[in-house]
Each structure stands twice: as C-alpha cells, then as structure tokens.
C-alpha cells in the first residue's frame with residue numbers, strides 16, 4: 001500500500017498548497033487525481049515519488065518511509081520526457097540507469113531495437129516517452145505515478161502507450177496514480193477518482 005499520511009507542503013516563501021493531505025492507494029488500483037490547474041497535482045505526484053519532501057507528514061510504502069538509496073519503489077513518469085533524460089546519453093544508457101533492459105519488455109512497450117543507439121533528440125516525443133516508461137519499469141516499482149504522461153501526444157499514440165502500460169501493470173500488480181486533463185481517458189483507466197478539492 002502507498003500512503004500519503006497527513007502531508008503538508010508549500011513551496012519556499014509561499015502558503016502551504018495543502019495541509020494534512022491523506023491518500024491511500026493499493027497495488028492493482030489506478031487512481032486519478034483530479035483538481036483545477038495550479039491546485040498542486042504535479043506537486044503531489046513529486047511528493048509521492050520522493051522527488052519533493054513534505055513540510056510535514058510522510059509518504060509510506062508498506063508502512064515504511066520510501067527508501068533513499070537504490071531504486072525507488074515508486075517511480076514517476078512526467079509530462080515532458082525530453083526533460084527527464086540526459087540529452088548526451090544514448091537511449092541504451094538511459095535505460096541502463098535503472099538496470100539491465102529486458103528485450104521482451106521493450107517489445108511490449110513498442111520500443112524498436114534500432115532506437116537504442118540513438119540520442120534523445122533523434123526520437124519523437126512518443127518514442128521518448130516509451131523509453132521513460134521502460135526505465136521506470138526496469139526499476140521494478142510497486143507503484144507508478146504518471147503525471148500527464150501522454151498529454152502532448154496524439155490520440156493514437158496516447159492509446160497505444162496506455163494500453164502497453166496497463167498490460168504491464170496487470171502483469172506486475174502495479175498500483176498507478178495518474179493525472180490527466182482528459183475526462184475520456186480518466187473514465188477509461190481509473191478504478192477510482194480522487195478529487196483534491198474535496199479534501
């Protein structure tokens with residue numbers, strides 16, 4: 001179980017965005033976070049994946065704080081894949097940051113072998129996002145946080161990427177927390193919608 005327990009967070013010099021925020025997500029669940037723009041969805045995603053430290057409260061997985069060393073069991077996939085990879089690394093090295101790549105996984109995610117020797121700028125946004133998802137999965141997480149992961153992609157690519165990820169989530173009993181501004185996508189994917197405004 002992934003838990004946000006009484007989380008309070010504000011950026012430096014600003015009022016807290018939220019106080020005593022609580023969320024519990026079980027493995028196998030697919031939880032959509034919903035709130036108006038600027039409410040703090042991305043901030044919560046970053047806190048859940050251990051990228052930001054809350055001012056108060058804790059993120060717990062299986063009852064224990066997220067580990068600081070080694071691969072985090074909560075992996076984050078962001079909206080802009082080009083900002084999530086080292087532009088000077090070949091894609092094979094980007095994947096190697098998380099561990100050895102499994103060819104079958106890359107096939108299921110629609111990653112062509114020929115792309116492995118390319119640099120990030122030699123791939124399309126959708127191709128690059130497939131690599132970011134692969135890297136997150138190679139880290140063998142229990143939970144994946146997808147923050148507007150396919151927002152910038154066309155509908156076909158969006159559907160193809162989510163299809164591959166949901167298939168992978170089923171195989172691994174992965175819990176997913178996601179943010180999307182598309183009601184259609186949310187209703188197709190979410191097993192539960194959490195409205196942050198009502199918290």
Ligand SMILES: Nc1ncnc2c1ncn2[C@@H]1O[C@H](COP(=O)(O)OP(=O)(O)OP(=O)(O)O)[C@@H](O)[C@H]1O
Pocket residue numbers: 011012017035036037038039040041042043044
């Ligand atoms: N690094 C930062 N420093 C200061 N303020 C920030 C920082 N990042 C975000 N904010 C502010 O925190 C608030 C919440 O931002 P956040 O990106 O979490 O919202 P969001 O709900 O994901 O928005 P959107 O739906 O538009 O992506 C916004 O007012 C934003 O300006």
